[in-house]
Amino acid sequence: MLTHFQWKNLYSDKGLPGWNVSFYYQKQLYRAIYHPNGTIEWTGNKPLYEEEESLKGSIHELMLYHVYDDK
Known part of the structure; x- marks a missing residue:
């Protein structure tokens, strides 16, 4: 289970994705x-390697919730 998940825009222009x-x-x-x-x-x-795909799936779900569904 991921804990303390945080995200912030990669660019100062918040309209740019990343x-x-x-x-x-x-x-x-972990940082990415x-x-x-x-x-x-x-x-x-x-x-x-054995955990990477599972972690990527969790990150995708969290990003969908926090970034894309929040609009």
Whole structure:
């Protein structure tokens, strides 16, 4: 389970898509860039291969809720 999920716009022009995201998973801090096409680029620690797809799915769900459904 992800905890302390945070996101903020990547650019000062909030009309441009792209977001910095950060969260904790199993007491480890992860940071990434969430691109407009849904691609996730890890900028810090990268999760284990076995956990990466599950984490990406959780990030997608949270971004849909916080960014896209919030409009």
